[in-house]
Amino acid sequence: MHNYTTADPTTAYAGADALVHPVEQVLNLQAGMLRRRQNYFFACWNVQTLRSEAAQALTVRSLHQYKVDVACLSEVRLPDSGHQSIKVPQEDTSYHLYHSGVYAPTLDSADAIKDTFYNELQAAVNGTPAGDMLVIAGDWNGRTGKADAQTRSTLGPFGVGDRCANGERIINFAMNNHLIVSNTKCQHPNHYLVTWYSNDGVTANQIDYILIRKRWxxxxRDCRAYRGAETGNTHGSDHVLVRAKLTMRLKANKHVSRQKRLDITKLKVNDTATQFRLDLRNRFNGLQPEESVEDIWKALKKDVTEAAANTVGFTRF
Known part of the structure; x- marks a missing residue:
């Protein structure tokens, strides 16, 4: 197992539960261990159930086929057990499921429920360092529509459908936290933008989104829906996989040692100055006159520095 560290950590908040894979590529998402100059695939997907082992196996196989590194899953309907590993069938790798329990309320939900959801999500974002690469993805149950003059910094021109009340909440949340709705920024045919299909076979909308901090x-590189991905739901999910491709250009940690500075201001105190002179005089008495000029200079420099360090010490900054 490799340990990849960077100066810029990454935080991902799932729309429900987060599947992290594989260990060799994303070792510890919360600690921000990602390789530099590497393509990563973040996804969101309302799978509607992961209760059975068959559902888990088929879902992770689809994620593996689509090279997804981190998937934010909605409606998994699993007890909050904290963490579990799900092996990809016929592959020597696994996904690791972290429960977060976040799922956006539907359009018909009471405003109080919606307020609670966004307040809790905002509290989580507030606890995220500003330098982190923040990804928030999942089933938002709202339509943002296309960008207009007021929202063009957050939305792109490729939103689907008319904006609804839940879409307004998504936009306000994104704007307040300097996020972009990546689905709406990438141009694709309409069937690659739609993320949800109604059982009536006619109605389709874009309600699953991947939000990313603007600085990133x-x-x-891309964000689109993938209708070919299969979930383990017996009847299939009415949502499709949404995947974003990001190329990490992270800076490596640079440990620059700060040069220590002597606190010479202390020499203004008479007792300190006297102690320094005595210490220095004793050190000079030990010098050997037969030494070369260069050796004497090195010894003088060493003695002055050590005497000052012992007497006045170093500044804190």
Missing amino acids: VSNM
Whole structure:
């Protein structure tokens, strides 16, 4: 197992539960261990159930086929057991499921429920360092529509459908936290933008989104829906997999040692100055006159520095 560390950590908040894979690529998402100059695939998917082992196996196999590194899953309907590993069938790798229990209320939900959801999500974002690459993805149960003059910094021109009340909440949340709705920024045919299909076979909308901090938007290469991905739901999910491709350009940690500075201001105190002179005089008495000029200079420099360090010490900054 490799340990990849960078100066810029990454935080991902799932729309429900987060599947992290594989260990070799994303070792510890919360600690921000990602390789530099590497393509990563973040996804969201309302799978509607992961209760059975068959559902888990088929879902993770689809994620593996689509090279998904981190998947934010909605409506998994699993007890909050904290963490579990799900092996990809016929592959020597696994996904690791972390429960977060976040799922956006539907349009018909009471305003109080919606307020609680966004307040809790905002509290989680507030606890995220500003330098982190923040990804918030899942089933938002709202339509943002296309960008207009007021929302063009957050939305793109490729939103689907008319904006609804829940869509307004999504936009306000994104704007307040300097996020972009990546689905709406990438141009694709309509069937690659739609994320939800009604059982009536006619109605389709874009309600699953991947939100990314604006400072990282240049790292985003693509974002679209993938209708071919299969979930383990017996009747299939009415949502499709949404995947964003990001190219990490992270800076490596640079440990620059700060040069210590002597606190010479203390020499203004008479007792300190006297102690320094005595210490220095004793050290000079030990010098050997037969030494070369260069050796004497090195010894003088060493003695002065050590005497000052012992007497006045170093500044804190």
